[in-house]
Amino acid sequence: MLLPVLDIYTAFGMVALSAWTLLGVLWLLGRRFWAQGVPYVMAAAFCFGVAYWLFAIQKSLPPAWAMTGAHLCISVAIALLAIGYQRFRGQQWSLTDAITLGLPLLLLFAGMVAAPSDMSLQVRLRGVLFIGQLLWQLHVLLRATRGSASLGWKLVVAGLLVQILALMPLVIYGERQFVPAANMGIKLLLPWMMSMVMFLNLQITAYGYLRMLQDRQHEAERKAAGLDGLTQLPSRRTLMEHVPTAMALAEKEGSSLGLLVLDIDHFKKVNDRYGHVAGDAVIQHVAWVLRNQIREQDFPARYGGEEFVVLLPQATSDIVYSTAQRIAHAVHAEVVAHDDERIRVSVSLGAHLQKVHAGLCWEEMLAVADAALYEAKNTGRDRVVLSAAARAQVMASPSPAAGTTSQQCRNG
Numbered sequence: 268m269l270l271p272v273l274d275i276y277t278a279f280g281m282v283a284l285s286a287w288t289l290l291g292v293l294w295l296l297g298r299r300f301w302a303q304g305v306p307y308v309m310a311a312a313f314c315f316g317v318a319y320w321l322f323a324i325q326k327s328l329p330p331a332w333a334m335t336g337a338h339l340c341i342s343v344a345i346a347l348l349a350i351g352y353q354r355f356r357g358q359q360w361s362l363t364d365a366i367t368l369g370l371p372l373l374l375l376f377a378g379m380v381a382a383p384s385d386m387s388l389q390v391r392l393r394g395v396l397f398i399g400q401l402l403w404q405l406h407v408l409l410r411a412t413r414g415s416a417s418l419g420w421k422l423v424v425a426g427l428l429v430q431i432l433a434l435m436p437l438v439i440y441g442e443r444q445f446v447p448a449a450n451m452g453i454k455l456l457l458p459w460m461m462s463m464v465m466f467l468n469l470q471i472t473a474y475g476y477l478r479m480l481q482d483r484q485h486e487a488e489r490k491a492a493g494l495d496g497l498t499q500l501p502s503r504r505t506l507m508e509h510v511p512t513a514m515a516l517a518e519k520e521g522s523s524l525g526l527l528v529l530d531i532d533h534f535k536k537v538n539d540r541y542g543h544v545a546g547d548a549v550i551q552h553v554a555w556v557l558r559n560q561i562r563e564q565d566f567p568a569r570y571g572g573e574e575f576v577v578l579l580p581q582a583t584s585d586i587v588y589s590t591a592q593r594i595a596h597a598v599h600a601e602v603v604a605h606d607d608e609r610i611r612v613s614v615s616l617g618a619h620l621q622k623v624h625a626g627l628c629w630e631e632m633l634a635v636a637d638a639a640l641y642e643a644k645n646t647g648r649d650r651v652v653l654s655a656a657a658r659a660q661v662m663a664s665p666s667p668a669a670g671t672t673s674q675q676c677r678n679g
């Protein structure tokens with residue numbers, strides 16, 4: 268017997284929506300029952316229920332009333348869901364984000380109410396919805412300007428590709444092929460498959476978008492905590508906040524403060540040859556090396572794109588020199604594996620050491636270390652250059668390392 272496509276489609280949508288709402292409620296309840304967002308989600312579920320009821324009794328009401336009422340309930344429910352989630356997570360979503368996430372639900376319902384008795388009109392409406400969803404997915408893609416390479420981004424792109432592929436039968440066979448007939452066979456499957464794809468894609472894309480919003484939120488939290496998003500090292504701002512404390516302590520102790528400025532060599536070429544994502548992996552790798560090669564009390568920071576700074580409190584010339592050499596050596600020695608590529612990079616370092624006294628200016632210290640870095644770059648890269656002041660201390664130092672230290676310490 269011929270399956271009533273419309274009824275199945277409607278039931279499918281109802282089940283999907285109920286599951287969606289239920290999942291949302293369980294998710295929120297599971298995390299924190301009394302959180303402020305819960306009542307909103309409950310109210311949203313209630314509105315969905317009213318909408319369902321209006322659909323169910325639509326035949327005994329003037330159709331325009333039933334449809335308008337149901338749509339109103341759904342819109343309110345979507346807004347409540349968005350607000351509930353926003354309240355609960357403390358997310359700083361824009362209204363556009365909330366609407367973007369609410370749209371799939373609206374599309375799903377629009378798909379269900381696009382149900383005139385004329386089958387060919389119904390199919391045509393569904394085609395329009397299908398294309399509407401495609402446009403929505405493009406909109407999400409355009410909004411997702413950040414978070415490339417993240418799972419959320421991949422899901423959004425995957426959803427869009429699947430949608431385009433699924434549109435092919437419609438383009439190739441034309442809408443008429445989708446009108447159910449008595450001797451259906453495969454033709455019955457096509458509208459079904461389209462509905463399935465549409466539903467799954469809504470979920471995939473909406474989930475991907477949600478992931479991206481969460482990533483964005485985490486990034487903001489990290490920034491608030493003073494960490495750089497890519498490397499998890501303290502950011503430049505955090506370093507600048509830390510410097511006065513470090514200098515004051517060194518002055519009080521009468522100790523020297525070491526300073527390393529590190530820059531990845533020919534990094535532009537890495538980006539050009541392997542791509543920006545691989546470049547990011549290299550930056551992460553260098554940050555990882557930095558973290559592993561310094562002492563616990565040292566303070567590393569990502570200063571800018573591919574530039575890092577390390578503060579070394581209570582440092583001696585020996586410590587500054589050996590730390591810089593170890594970092595340069597470790598970066599040079601290890602390859603960064605990214606996809607199928609194995610990338611080898613080197614770094615140049617400018618190192619400076621200074622006894623901290625009243626009136627010493629951080630900018631001066633940084634300028635001296637920067638000049639040493641500049642020299643390292645100009646004399647072949649992949650090396651450590653000590654500032655004149657640091658060198659003088661190395662010369663004066665009786666340590667074994669000092670005896671072998673030259674102004675430029677080439678790596679390897």
Ligand SMILES: Nc1nc2c(ncn2[C@@H]2O[C@H](COP(=O)(O)OP(=O)(O)OP(=O)(O)O)[C@@H](O)[C@H]2O)c(=O)[nH]1
Nearest residue numbers: 530531532533534535536538543544546547572573
């Ligand atoms: N992948 C990636 N690239 C970045 C990031 N920040 C800056 N860059 C790139 O780093 C490159 C820095 O290049 P340059 O300053 O010309 O220096 P370089 O190519 O490393 O050459 P030298 O420093 O002279 O050895 C630029 O192409 C920036 O676009 C980042 O966070 N990720």
